[in-house]
Amino acid sequence: MPNRNSILIAFLMLTLIGIGYWAYDSNLHVGAQKKPPLVRENADYYLIDTQITQYDKAGELDYILTSNSITHYPHNDTTLLQTPHVESFSDPQKPLVADALNGKLLPGNQDIELWDDVVMTQADLNNGSKVRMDTDFITIYSEKGLAVTDRPVLITNDTGRTRAIGMEAFYKESLVKLKSRVRGFHEPKP
Numbered sequence: 001m002p003n004r005n006s007i008l009i010a011f012l013m014l015t016l017i018g019i020g021y022w023a024y025d026s027n028l029h030v031g032a033q034k035k036p037p038l039v040r041e042n043a044d045y046y047l048i049d050t051q052i053t054q055y056d057k058a059g060e061l062d063y064i065l066t067s068n069s070i071t072h073y074p075h076n077d078t079t080l081l082q083t084p085h086v087e088s089f090s091d092p093q094k095p096l097v098a099d100a101l102n103g104k105l106l107p108g109n110q111d112i113e114l115w116d117d118v119v120m121t122q123a124d125l126n127n128g129s130k131v132r133m134d135t136d137f138i139t140i141y142s143e144k145g146l147a148v149t150d151r152p153v154l155i156t157n158d159t160g161r162t163r164a165i166g167m168e169a170f171y172k173e174s175l176v177k178l179k180s181r182v183r184g185f186h187e188p189k190p
Contacts, residue, residue: 145172160186
């Protein structure tokens with residue numbers, strides 16, 4: 001009888017050990033079978049000498065973007081631009097023109113980042129004045145009529161020059177907010 005009890009206890013122990021190992025081993029295989037989804041990070045199209053015309057929700061011309069080349073990446077829906085030239089018509093009386101060496105259309109194709117030798121000019125067709133803004137990086141939010149940078153900026157107009165670190169330019173309203181280290185000079189028109 002004692003031999004029979006020890007065989008039964010040994011059998012139960014081996015069964016419990018087998019069940020424990022099976023549960024542990026199956027958890028290892030379940031984790032190994034889950035693979036991360038395959039993300040395609042290469043470009044899905046590339047165009048040379050391109051012009052993009054964007055209209056707003058009311059069907060009015062919003063902006064025209066020309067670029068030497070554009071490359072679209074579907075995994076994050078961004079489009080890289082080489083030597084972009086943007087003409088914004090959100091206010092037909094005060095058109096905004098922006099040029100840079102590089103740029104990127106952000107997801108949704110409404111907002112644009114420009115960097116490397118960024119030059120923005122805005123002319124007021126009513127009074128003939130012109131403002132030029134130079135920086136090395138800026139983001140243009142076309143629906144808001146806003147251009148934002150945290151980098152150094154130089155603003156030049158008919159009556160002076162102003163330097164600052166950081167800027168918010170509400171170009172539809174012809175309003176510029178400078179963030180810090182503002183320095184400049186102003187010469188009134190005779």
